[in-house]
Amino acid sequence: MARSDSEESGRRLPPASLGRGNGGMLRVTVSFFECEQGQDMVEYALLLAFVCLVGTAVLIGMGGSTSSLWTTVNNRLGASNQVS
Secondary structure, three states, X not given: OOOOHHXXXXXXXXXXXXXXXXXXXXXXXXXHHHXXXXXXXXXXXXXXXXXXHHHHXXXXXXXXXXXXXXXXXXXXXXXXXXXX
């Protein structure tokens, strides 16, 4: 019976790489964890989420003053339309 290269060298391949030839799945997994190309996108996404949270907090905090401003504008526009 013919022995594979991994059996001759004494090392065992993990189950994820079986059937892929020469540890293909293992190689993909290792390169995924070593690759840093997606790191910038994650940082930008976290920054965007933080800006959205701060913006929402500011809008909630300004809710009362914004409501009174719109009420004043609405009252003045209503009064100007009733001039006969």
